[in-house]
Amino acid sequence: MNNRLLETFKSVLPAVDFWSLRYVNTDYQQIMVRQNRTEPLTLNQSQGVHITLLQNGGIGYGATSDLTSNGLQLAIEQASRWAKYSSACGLIDTSQYPRPSESGQWQSPVEQDWDSLTVADKITLLTDINHALRSDDAIVDWWASLENIQTTSILFTEDVTIEQNFSQLTSMLSALANRGIESQQRSYGIEFSAQNGLEQLARIEFAEQASRISQQALQLLDAPNCPNSKRSLVLMPSQMTMQIHESIGHPLELDRILGDERNYAGTSFVTEDMFGTYQYGSDLLNISYDPRDPQQIASYGFDDEGIPARHEYLIRNGVLLRPLAGHLSQQRGNQPGVANSRACDWNRPAIDRMANINLEPGNSTLEEIIANTESGILMDTNRSWSIDDSRNKFQFGCEYAQLIENGELTTVVKNPNYRGISSHFWRNLSAVCNASTYQALGVPTCGKGEPNQAIQVGHASPVCQFQNVDVFGGG
């Protein structure tokens, strides 16, 4: 199929300065059991190509689900049409566009294949979890689901062929407790979305978590609101994921800094002159772009413009070193970067994205942090996120929190929120746990770009502590 596709493409391709053909094939399956009933199964299959052409100083693309000779020819005509138009009024110096030189492959590490369990087996598993979630009449809505995404992406240019095969599993469960007009939800699993197979279920103790999640939802119904105060904040990895994502990942995307996203996803409080010198956080803060863990959700061998992925520090000992910049942004901004030019599918062009943006472990233990905290709060599992367009002033909410008083975890509180400013918050990072609490998590649907693109990004982190944070509750 793939050789035939390439031959067909080449047979209708006119002379151009540079071409690339990115073929993407995705199979998505979802099985959900809600309130002990099987919901309609979802099966989505998608395939198409994204053709980029450089001609006479212009660049354009054509994307199509029609892989016949006629379809490819039409997509080439569209790409050529836009290359011609942009040659007179383009922003991009096309000589800076990446020309990949290394072929290669990537394969997600899967131990237990999705099809090793039948549909009926999966429904039985999820139904059993449903029964565990419904532990009390006050649990009024409950569900569990499994999602599998199999993606093949092949990038062809005149010089290289890069084939990458990804397998992603997402397992989720949720319980919602209600009394009168008060509802509280606890959930688990989406943050563990990773490149693996059904072995994930044992690794994250998926079925075993149902009872805890259900009990915590009930516990929240009786809990007082989170107090309004300034105190020490301890974030579990399930919230650190969103904290890293919004207030480090997005601000470091160089295409934002260069203004591409000003109409949609926003700008950045980070400016080009800060790289190499700016003290982003305390010296405990070490952030890397890290494709090394093959199970983490956004690991890959090459980005979607064919640049090999290699580990790089973005922030080391608190100092900002380099932006999230793919090859083209590196050239445009005269900055170092990483291999992060990514597209969510065949129907979208590549732009600067996060991949795995990880916070490296420190030396503390969770027990030490709690024992050393006089007045604090521990928050778990993100449920709300909001940040200004320069990714500086943020407010987050979590599902579950527990006060820390005189060195001990005490009262469970509901509706916990906190607020801060990125440029100050990370400087108040006062403790980073060691590898004992380190978890490789992620966000399966990060939105950005015009036209819009939702893509998976990874964030690994241990538990972290921040000082002097404004926290508050609901009501």
Added chain:
Amino acid sequence: MDIKDAFFTLSSGLNQTLIANEVLLCTLQGEQTDFVRFNNSRIRQAGSVHQYEFGLQLINGQHHSSATCTISGQHETDLEQLSHLLVTLRVQNHQIPEDPFLNYSTIPENTEFNPESELLESELVMDQLFSSGRSLDQVGIFSNGALYQGFANSLGQKNWQTRYQFNLDWSCYLKTDKAVKTRYAGTRWDQAKFAGKFESIRQQLDLLNTPALTLEPGQYRCYLSPTALSSILEIAAWGGFSLKSHHTKSSPLIKLNEHKTRLQQSIRLSESHANGFTPAFTPQGFIKPDEVVLIDEGARNDYLVNARSAREFNHSVNAQAESPQSMHLAPGQLPSADILQAIDTGLLINNLWYTNFSDRSNCRITGMTRFACFFVENGAIKAPINVMRFDQSLYDILGDKLIDLTRETECLASTDTYYRRSSSSMTLPGILIDGFNLSF
């Protein structure tokens, strides 16, 4: 063969392969869109996307399975691919339990909306944009082309909608975060209307070109434009109008649903299918009513009900999805021309950004101001403001704190292009409120 004929020919071909009492529902969603992204008034990324997604739902008694797949539009290739998929669904139907909430239309009702295109070529629009905005730092996206949606079933029903739409969504920047964001969407390009947009842009840029004020946290009298209000209502729509969410107690409007509180008497909010851009039919073949009144006189009136919820909760189907796609908020008495005078001293907020819940049970919503927002003193714009956070319940914003809604409404075509271009829209007035909670 055009895509409409290709779709109906494919669905007929698939019907020939059905066995015994099987029923087949087919859908199509497709687009031929130019996406032209620009920055610094130059082309950043430009291209065209042609995509067609065919949906199948194979029903056998109370068993059913669904799938979607992209197709080429070339009959032989597509029929072979879809026939294989149909076999997969047939096998799967034997592995899954009966669905008590299966619901599809069994009374064929055909509809067709298939106008001629009146769109301009995208290159001509871009020429006009760069020419009209000469000397401005413009950034954004222009989307232009056809959107296709179809339905057919083996009971003989056929429905089709083609819409040719453009959507220009862009910002003109003065410096840093000081910019004017504008939208222009429609089916036929109107040069005079477009030129009028630039008059407003240049006026606002002049107003932005004064030192910005940093407000003290507190409560402010404030006008929220239709665009700003849409950012709040988008969040309330995360379950706020769904019958399923109501019954599962997950609605952010649970207090309204349980009649524990109400919005101001003047609030009438509806799903106006007849005035929206989404198709008149659902993926199960039901024809939508022209209007569903969700909130009337400030109180809960009805919910959006999809096919499954209709069967589960014994209601009629009135929507494709249980979140609004054609929201309409009834206007009030405040003439738009009198907005500054009505604010007197307070804030003019044109855009909000990144809204989310801070307390879902109380429908308390937070977000940031963005783009051209101004401090108004004695009925005149005094200065732009630096970004501030709001955090307030919808029960305040459209309840006790609401002073009035504008007499004029604005139709906001969605600029959402995740996966494909959205057909959703909102038609909203602006609102004048007292005591809008702002913090850093």
